[in-house]
Amino acid sequence: MAKLGLILGDQLNLDNAVLQALNPDTDQLLMGELAAEVSYVKHHARKIALIFAAMRHHAVALRESGWTIRYHRYDAASDCRSFTDLVAAALERAEFEELVVSWPGEWRVLDEIRGWERQLKVPVTVLPDTRFLCPPAAFEAWASGRRELRMEYFYREMRRRTGFLMDGDKPQDGQWNFDHDNRKRWRGKPSPARPMRFTPDSTTEAVLDLVKRDIDAFGSLEGFDLPVTRTQARQALTHFVKSALPWFGDFQDAMADDEDWLFHSRLSFSLNLGLLAPQEVCEAAVQALAEGQAPINAVEGFIRQIIGWREYVRGIYWLKMPDYAEMNALDSQAPLPAWYWTGETDMRCLARTIDATRRNAYAHHIQRLMVTGNFALILGVLPKEICDWYLAVYADAFDWVELPNTLGMVMHADGGLLGSKPYAASGKYIQRMSDYCSHCRYKAADTVGEDACPFNALYWDFLDRNRKRLSGNRRMAMMYRNLDRMDQQRRTEVLERAAWLRANVESL
Helix, strand or coil: CCEEEECCCCCCCCCCHHHHHCCCCCCEEEEECCHHHHHCCCCEHHHHHHHHHHHHHHHHHHHHCCCEEEEECCCCCCCCCCHHHHHHHHHHHCCCCEEEEECCCCHHHHHHHCCHHHHHCCCEEEECCCCCCCCHHHHHHHHCCCCCCCHHHHHHHHHHHHCCCEECCEEHHHCCCCHHHCCCCCCCCCCCCCCCCCCCCHHHHHHHHHHHHHCCCECCCCCCCCCCCHHHHHHHHHHHHHHCHHHHHHHCCCCECCECCCCCCCCHHHHHHCCCCHHHHHHHHHHHHHCCCCCHHHHHHHHHHHHHHHHHHHHHHHHHCCHHHHCCCCCCCECCCHHHCCCCCCCHHHHHHHHHHHHHCCCCHHHHHHHHHHHHHHHCECHHHHHHHHHHHCCCCCHHHHHHHHHHHHCCCCCCCCCCCCCCCCHHHHHHHCCHHHHCCCECCCCCCCCECHHHHHHHHHHHHCHHHHCCCHHHHHHHHHHHCCCHHHHHHHHHHHHHHHHCHHHC
16 A cells, blocks of 8 residues: 655755655655645745745656656645644555654644544554754754753864765864854945846746736835745855855944845745755865865855854754743743834834845845844844744745744743843844944934834843843843943933833834
8 A cells, every 4th residue: 555745835955855655656745835834924025936946846846756646736715724633634545554754844734634643543643844953852852951052062062974075083273163253344345246046947936926916925026036936046155155254254244224135045935945955055165165266264264154053043943842932931922013014113123134135035144134134133022923023024934944043042931941132132233234324213322212223222221121131141231231321310211211212102
C-alpha cells in the first residue's frame, strides 16, 4: 500500500526528509494552497504570491523527477481550507498506509498534525526538518543546565561544529565576532548593490493574478521580482556574494532614506522556503573570503546571521513553545498604532520603513529592531499585536523565526531569555545610523516641545515606568544613571511629553 507525503509550503528543499523516506514509484505527495494559511493573519500580498509561486514551481520540478503529486490550488470557495481538510480529502480519494510529514515551522501546525492519527485514523510519521543545521534536540542538549542562554556562545559552538571560519579550535584571524567593525553609517559611497531581480514567468503571473483578484492582503504586488525556484535562488546568492557581500559587514546596520536594500541580500526569503540551504550559503561566503573578494568582517557578520542567529532563534522557539507566545514580562498593553499598516506618520524613519515594507514585504534587521520595533517597545505595545504585524508583513516571516525575534529581541517580553537587555533607544541612535532625521519634521536633538522627536521622551518614559523590572540589569545601569541625573522639573516635562505622545500616538 502507498504512503502519502505532505510537503508544506515553506519546505521546498530537495533534501526534504519526506522525499528521502518515500519512493516515487509507489508513494504519492500532497501539496496545497490553503485559505486558512492565507488568512490567520493579514499576510503581505507579496508573501502569499512568493509562497504560492514557489510551491507551484516546486511541484512541477517534483513531477519532472517522477513523483505523483496531488496539488490543491487556492480557491476561496473551496471547503478544503486547512491542512486537516487537505489530508482528509486525500484520504477519502485513496487509501494510504501512512502519512509522512517533515517537522513544521510553526507550533500551531505541529499541534494540528499531532491530532491526525486520532482524527483521521491514519498513522502519522513526523520526520526532522533538514533545512537547519541544529536539530531541536541538539539545541536542547546545548541549553540544558546553563544558567543563562546567549547567542554568542551558541554561535561559537556552531562555528566549531561546522568548521566555518575556524583555524583548528581557534577562530580565523583570532576573533569570534567582528561586530565592532560593522557599524558604519552609509554616506552615499560605495554605490548600493541591489538584489537580483527576476521577471515572473507564466506560472508566477497566474499566481499574481490570483492574489490580486481573490485575496484581501496587505501591501503591494507591483514590480514583483522575487526568486521562486531553486535555480533563481542560486543565482541570487551568486549575485549577492559578488556585488554586495564585500560591503555588507561595514554597512549592515546602516539605513538610508532613499535606498531599500543597500548591501543586504534578500536571501532570507529563499532560505526560509527551503530553496537555499544554510550550508551552501555559508560556503559561498567563505569561498569569497578565500578568494579575496570579501573581507572577514563581512563574511563573519553574514555567517553569524545564518548559523548563529537564525539557528538560535529556532532553538529558542522549539525549546519554549507554546507558553513562550503568551509571555509579556514588561506588561505592555498599548494597541499597535493604525499607521503601522499605512505608513501615515510624520516620523520619517517609521514612514520610510513602513513604506518599504508595504512595497517590498521586507525591511532589514536594524529597521525591524531599532525603528518599528524600538518604537513599539518604548510605546509599550501589546506583544501579540506587534508579533502578528511582523508575521503578516514580511515575506521571510514564519512563526519559528518571527516570534522569538519580535517577542524576545524586540519587545523583551520574555524577560531577557533571548536578549540580555531591551533594545530601547532614543532618536539619537537612528540619527547616528541613518539620514532619516534630516528629512523629518521632528527634531532629533529635542526631547520636549511639539517638534521634539517622539522617540526621545518615550525612551525616558520607558525607563521610568519599567524601573522595578530593569534597574537591576547591569547592562542598563548607565541608562538609569543618566535618567537619575535629570532634575525633577526636567523629568516632569519629559514624562508629561511622553504621556501626551501615548495619548495622541495616532496623530504623530
